[in-house]
Amino acid sequence: MDKFYHSVRLDEELCMGCINCIKRCPTQAIRVRNGKAQINSKFCIDCGECIRVCPHHAKHATYDKLEVLKQYEYTVALPPPSLYSQFNNLDDVNIVLNALLMMGFDDVFEVSAAAELVSEATREYLSENPDKLPAISTACPSVVRLIRVRFPNLIPNLLPLNPPVEVAAILAAQKAMEKTGLDRDKIGIIFISPCPSKVTYVKSPLGTEHSEVDKVLAIKDLYPRLLSCMKAVGEDPPEIGTSGKIGVSWGRSGGEASGLFTEDYLAADGIENVIRVLEDMEDQKFTNLKFVELNACNGGCVGGVLTVENPYVAEVKLKRLRKYMPVARSHMHAGAEELVKWTNEVQYEPVFNLGETMMESFARLNQVERLLKKFPGLDCGSCGAPTCKALAEDIVRGEAVESDCVYFLRDNVHKLSEEVSRLAADIVEGDSDSYEKFKVMSKYIQRISDEMTQLDRKDGRNRNDGKGID
Structure with a gap:
């Protein structure tokens, strides 16, 4: 039998992508990705807290009839x-x-x-x-x-x-x-x-x-x-x-x-x-x-x-x-x-380790600390992770990206806008290299803008749930 078997399950059709569950999960086993919650089976302990707090009844327990x-x-x-x-x-x-x-x-x-x-x-x-x-x-x-x-x-x-x-x-x-x-x-x-x-x-x-x-x-x-x-x-x-x-x-x-x-x-x-x-x-x-x-x-x-x-x-x-x-x-x-009496001993499962070796874990922990300095530290949950630290750990594990943070993305957009303005001024003065950079930058800005639109929609939904940012 799978040592990470779980009776707590998610019904994606009922999930609205709110952040009630990620805020209350005691082991930070839940993330919201692409508008739906996801349960990490290695972290989950089946306490049922997500079932208790989900307003949409998207979490349920499996049992027999x-x-x-x-x-x-x-x-x-x-x-x-x-x-x-x-x-x-x-x-x-x-x-x-x-x-x-x-x-x-x-x-x-x-x-x-x-x-x-x-x-x-x-x-x-x-x-x-x-x-x-x-x-x-x-x-x-x-x-x-x-x-x-x-x-x-x-x-x-x-x-x-x-x-x-x-x-x-x-x-x-x-x-x-x-x-x-x-x-x-x-x-x-x-x-x-x-x-x-x-x-x-x-x-x-x-x-x-x-x-x-x-x-x-x-x-x-x-x-x-x-x-x-x-x-x-x-x-x-x-x-x-x-x-x-x-x-x-x-x-x-x-x-x-x-x-x-x-x-x-x-x-x-x-x-x-x-x-x-x-x-x-x-x-x-x-x-x-x-x-x-x-x-x-x-x-x-x-x-x-x-x-x-x-x-x-x-x-x-x-x-x-x-x-x-x-x-x-x-x-x-x-x-x-x-x-x-027990017949088997309980073994430690290092599921929260960032690496497979101690050296790798320390190296990744340093990466987490550097990422945390970039994030606002508000633990708003808009990125789909319960805390800024959880998001940083997800990024280090390759399960998320920096632009998942609304604030980080907005800051980057502002910096890019300033860069575009400077490039536009150079183009007016006849700099051909600036024109090529401007075209590349414009495409990147458009992609970032599309991501921002999606994040703003999600952000507004989280506010309606009483858990978003103001």
């Missing part, structure tokens, strides 16, 4: 704790779990139950590995991918444990095969995802060679049908839930850390806040921390772009739901420890 249930003889749903937070006045998770069975699933396995196993394994890891602290949670795939491409010094701090969804998939598959006697390929393990990041994880996992999750559905797709099934379940459903407070709490920011029974932790949510924390960690600004929980989405998984409820309202619902739950209902058993 409910019809995939027909592809298997036996299907198991993996509901995440964030799913429970989408419904009003829910006081019993068994209503949701039984509704999933009514929808057509043959069995359910709570991701929150697997989360309790991961919490238990994390507590053990923290006590046995004091030299590798603080440990950084690996539950959010976008955060792991961000560290892989941008913060290589923090890779040793990654918690080498599978995320709860993977542990749940492994246990669910084992249970289904024992129960039915079917071969693994006839059983469908289907995760209900709150975000595109976890869709990408299934296709291209980190920390393991292959994911046991077969298909991924979106919460927002299942929500209407699931809601109607919940009404049919009734008020006293059969009890099939197997998780408690610790597992359900994983759906919100700080929930994972709260299950470690320590106060020496830091929890941050929202991709911009996550980057700030990672930068501070790289600068060794934190001391006496044992654990760092980071979630790319605001509020944690409840804020994923594939959910339907406001993340802050969803967080309150989740807190209320867990109020009368037992602390935990799932515990480690023989053999479970090996299921939780």
Whole structure:
């Protein structure tokens, strides 16, 4: 599988070439070229921020449809704790779990139950590995991918444990095969995802060679049908839930850390806040921390772009739901420890390097610095890159030209106009060489004028979006 597989995609027909996405992308993975956005697959971490901010709905996540249930003889749903937070006045998770069975699933396995196993394994890891602290949670795939491409010094701090969804998939598959006697390929393990990041994880996992999750559905797709099934379940459903407070709490920011029974932790949510924390960690600004929980989405998984409820309202619902739950209902058993651990290490991917060697990178960095002196430093985005520095790096990589900068182009046009005026004066005085230069210069001016017209049109469109220059 391609290590740069992505579930976040662009619909060029809907893209209007505005710069909302390039300004909000945390890894500067998006450019606007020829009036359309382009996503650099090496830079993208599938956080879904571009989906959230695109006013034209040109970004979307790819995932499976409910019809995939027909592809298997036996299907198991993996509901995440964030799913429970989408419904009003829910006081019993068994209503949701039984509704999933009514929808057509043959069995359910709570991701929150697997989360309790991961919490238990994390507590053990923290006590046995004091030299590798603080440990950084690996539950959010976008955060792991961000560290892989941008913060290589923090890779040793990654918690080498599978995320709860993977542990749940492994246990669910084992249970289904024992129960039915079917071969693994006839059983469908289907995760209900709150975000595109976890869709990408299934296709291209980190920390393991292959994911046991077969298909991924979106919460927002299942929500209407699931809601109607919940009404049919009734008020006293059969009890099939197997998780408690610790597992359900994983759906919100700080929930994972709260299950470690320590106060020496830091929890941050929202991709911009996550980057700030990672930068501070790289600068060794934190001391006496044992654990760092980071979630790319605001509020944690409840804020994923594939959910339907406001993340802050969803967080309150989740807190209320867990109020009368037992602390935990799932515990480690023989053999479970090996299921939780990573089998592959995460490798650094130097995608942001300007050259293939250190010498080449330094040389190109000097080129970037020289280019930056030519640019205005406004970071207006009119060139299609998020910042002047990003444009300079694109130029050095051969992916852009200096004239993409509106201000640089305008300055050149003014200088050329002055040169043409001088040549015209020489022609009047009878200088034949100046006449030949004048013809060449006139053609060049015309070409620059055409480019200026296109840039002015784009500039005006960006102003209308509230992101252009005045």
